Amino acid sequence: MQIPFDLTLPPDYSAGAFIHGASNAEAVDALANTQIWANNILAIVGPKGCGKTHLGHMWANEKNAIIVDGNDGFVPRRDYRGRALWIDNGAQADEYALFTLINLAITGEIRALLLCARDMPAVWQVQLPDLRSRLRNLQTVQLQEPDEEVLQAIVTKLFKDRGLIVSKALITYLLSHADRSVDSLRGLITELDKKAASEKVNVTRTFAAKYMQGKLF
Numbered sequence: 001m002q003i004p005f006d007l008t009l010p011p012d013y014s015a016g017a018f019i020h021g022a023s024n025a026e027a028v029d030a031l032a033n034t035q036i037w038a039n040n041i042l043a044i045v046g047p048k049g050c051g052k053t054h055l056g057h058m059w060a061n062e063k064n065a066i067i068v069d070g071n072d073g074f075v076p077r078r079d080y081r082g083r084a085l086w087i088d089n090g091a092q093a094d095e096y097a098l099f100t101l102i103n104l105a106i107t108g109e110i111r112a113l114l115l116c117a118r119d120m121p122a123v124w125q126v127q128l129p130d131l132r133s134r135l136r137n138l139q140t141v142q143l144q145e146p147d148e149e150v151l152q153a154i155v156t157k158l159f160k161d162r163g164l165i166v167s168k169a170l171i172t173y174l175l176s177h178a179d180r181s182v183d184s185l186r187g188l189i190t191e192l193d194k195k196a197a198s199e200k201v202n203v204t205r206t207f208a209a210k211y212m213q214g215k216l217f
Helices: 025-031 052-063 095-106 129-136 148-161 168-177 182-199 205-212
Strands: 041-045 066-069 084-088 112-117 140-142
Touching: 025 041, 025 052, 025 140, 041 052, 041 095, 052 066, 052 084, 052 112, 084 095, 095 112, 095 129, 148 168, 148 182, 168 182, 168 205, 182 205
Parallel strands: 041 112, 041 140, 066 084, 084 112
Antiparallel strands: none
16 A cells, blocks of 8 residues: 655745734734833733744744743743743743743843743643742733634645645635634644545545545545
């Protein structure tokens, strides 16, 4: 049996590829002006796939910011001082590291600190009382569910990230018959791509309908 190659392209996190809409307008505006951030800190929250990471990359590129991931167990370093810093998956960051960096931002030793996470900082599971107090008082922007136009553009981009150009009919079908969360749509598109590659066919509306109705098994 021939195993299909995974031709997934690296995600395009450029400013030109970002999909603007009412659901992310507040976050875009807030990121454009760090001078209005309370204590030089901003948290952006929202469900997986809503655009937090894309926004973070755009901001970090513009500000020449240091990028770290809360899942990586990083520790604050001396060369963070005087720089902007973006922490993706902020809720998973080490508590002592996070507390230190928040304090450095408050005193201005870090120029700007951006945190991204799925949940509001006030509900992050932390044990340090002082950190819990800091998190409750962070300036926070919540990304909303994308509207229809933005969702269509997101689905088009998800296909494009896998090297696929598909019809509007397919996109309309998916949004009418599938779970409309971005994370779920990403998983479905991955499944469709892999199944179509194994069958050596294109991803079309008809193919997607048969797959989703279980007629390809």
